[in-house]
Amino acid sequence: MNTLPAERDLPPAARDAARARVVAATQQPPAPRRWVPVAAAAGLLAVVGASVAGVAAYRSDPAPAPAASPSPSPSPSPSASPTGPDRDDLAARCIRSSGADSGPVEIDTSDSRVLVLFRDRYGYQLEVGNPGFAAECTASPDGQEVIAGGYSGSGGPRGRNLTYLKGREGPIELQGYGGVELAGHVPLPTAGERVVFYASGRVSRDVARVVITWPGKKPVTAAVEGPRFLARVPGRGRTDARQEPGDRPDLIVAYDAAGHELGRTN
Amino acid sequence: MTADLPDTALWELAGAGDGEAFGQLFDRHSRAVYNHCFRLTASWSVAEDLTSTTFLLAWRQRDRLRPVNDSLRPWLLAVATNAVRSHRRSTGRRLRLAARVPAEPPVADHAEDVAGRVDDERRMAAVLTELRRLPRAQQEAVALCLWSGLSYAEAAAALGIAEVTVRSHISRARSRLRAALVPILTEEIS
Numbered sequence: 466m467n468t469l470p471a472e473r474d475l476p477p478a479a480r481d482a483a484r485a486r487v488v489a490a491t492q493q494p495p496a497p498r499r500w501v502p503v504a505a506a507a508g509l510l511a512v513v514g515a516s517v518a519g520v521a522a523y524r525s526d527p528a529p530a531p532a533a534s535p536s537p538s539p540s541p542s543p544s545a546s547p548t549g550p551d552r553d554d555l556a557a558r559c560i561r562s563s564g565a566d567s568g569p570v571e572i573d574t575s576d577s578r579v580l581v582l583f584r585d586r587y588g589y590q591l592e593v594g595n596p597g598f599a600a601e602c603t604a605s606p607d608g609q610e611v612i613a614g615g616y617s618g619s620g621g622p623r624g625r626n627l628t629y630l631k632g633r634e635g636p637i638e639l640q641g642y643g644g645v646e647l648a649g650h651v652p653l654p655t656a657g658e659r660v661v662f663y664a665s666g667r668v669s670r671d672v673a674r675v676v677i678t679w680p681g682k683k684p685v686t687a688a689v690e691g692p693r694f695l696a697r698v699p700g701r702g703r704t705d706a707r708q709e710p711g712d713r714p715d716l717i718v719a720y721d722a723a724g725h726e727l728g729r730t731n
Numbered sequence: 732m733t734a735d736l737p738d739t740a741l742w743e744l745a746g747a748g749d750g751e752a753f754g755q756l757f758d759r760h761s762r763a764v765y766n767h768c769f770r771l772t773a774s775w776s777v778a779e780d781l782t783s784t785t786f787l788l789a790w791r792q793r794d795r796l797r798p799v800n801d802s803l804r805p806w807l808l809a810v811a812t813n814a815v816r817s818h819r820r821s822t823g824r825r826l827r828l829a830a831r832v833p834a835e836p837p838v839a840d841h842a843e844d845v846a847g848r849v850d851d852e853r854r855m856a857a858v859l860t861e862l863r864r865l866p867r868a869q870q871e872a873v874a875l876c877l878w879s880g881l882s883y884a885e886a887a888a889a890l891g892i893a894e895v896t897v898r899s900h901i902s903r904a905r906s907r908l909r910a911a912l913v914p915i916l917t918e919e920i921s
């Protein structure tokens with residue numbers, strides 16, 4: 466008991482299977498790296514409504530609010546770009562990474578879709594879910610690597626357990642925030658953590674734009690899709706061993722399409 | 732034929748479409764990756780999955796390859812370290828859910844290998860409990876240098892940090908671990 470366990474070989478069957486898998490990977494065509502210029506993607510915002518139409522089915526307050534007002538920071542772009550990652554593919558990868566569909570508690574992930582998608586130079590932050598399940602993920606810029614930060618849900622009847630998609634009083638509500646590692650950065654490019662701090666929540670139908678400010682950061686315009694908003698900023702993780710939640714935003718302000726402030730939370 | 736080639740040559744062949752060359756790299760380094768993943772997870776079965784994940788990630792991230800002295804091992808171990816962290820992150824929630832589910836009663840298995848693996852996992856979990864009290868950078872330095880045998884220079888190159896920083900992490904980790912882990916890690920940290 467005074468040394469580390471001795472090294473072992475991979476079990477032969479597992480080793481052969483893994484070897485076959487990685488060798489096969491070299492025979493596949495390389496995944497294209499697709500960086501969508503922000504301006505180009507922003508120009509396609511009008512198309513987003515169609516791509517998130519399914520989310521409306523989950524809304525209790527219909528009429529998604531398009532982002533229209535000028536932004537105090539470079540605008541992220543909810544992706545409906547034809548050159549960006551496929552949303553269904555992102556949703557599937559996010560669910561798979563979360564383990565929600567293979568964990569010890571049976572979670573119904575059927576009919577899940579991307580609820581809201583935020584894009585920046587480091588890739589994507591997204592929420593995936595259905596009325597009884599929600600997962601938060603980061604994705605690499607090419608959408609090929611998706612890492613789940615966690616999920617919510619239970620084995621109960623869908624729609625009974627989560628209220629995150631249901632209407633509530635007030636124009637805006639912060640429902641989740643945290644610090645998560647970026648997908649697609651292997652190995653670590655610098656000492657310390659490469660993380661993003663994200664914040665997500667719900668807005669009422671008349672909210673067109675949400676601006677979030679984290680401590681010491683420039684304001685970020687969130688992606689708003691249907692009743693959900695989501696944004697993130699890059700940061701440096703804590704260096705202690707404990708996994709504390711990421712920094713909570715200082716301020717979140719909701720505006721209508723005319724640029725009038727509808728509400729704020731801090 | 733290709734077995735004598737250095738890693739970087741095999742890597743180039745693999746990049747040119749020679750799958751068997753990548754297979755050779757797998758043969759060469761999978762054991763080190765497997766054991767490295769085990770030391771970071773305390774689970775042999777998870778380490779199995781993460782071993783193939785590491786090589787798949789390495790292939791996908793091949794444009795970021797950083798060979799050290801013609802060897803891919805330091806870089807692969809760094810990729811494995813990151814794969815473990817991603818895995819930990821994605822399963823954290825599931826593990827919390829699992830904690831609420833009554834555990835299955837233990838099933839007796841007299842197979843020596845199985846018993847040995849279970850014992851390994853128990854011991855490793857105890858070590859990891861202490862290791863995770865350290866800052867993450869120190870954890871990685873310990874895992875790469877003290878447990879997986881990389882030199883300070885190799886670990887520094889793989890992590891993209893200065894060698895003196897690795898030395899500093901190891902030094903600090905040693906002083907903090909010594910008291911807690913002397914009974915467990917005498918050989919590794921002396």
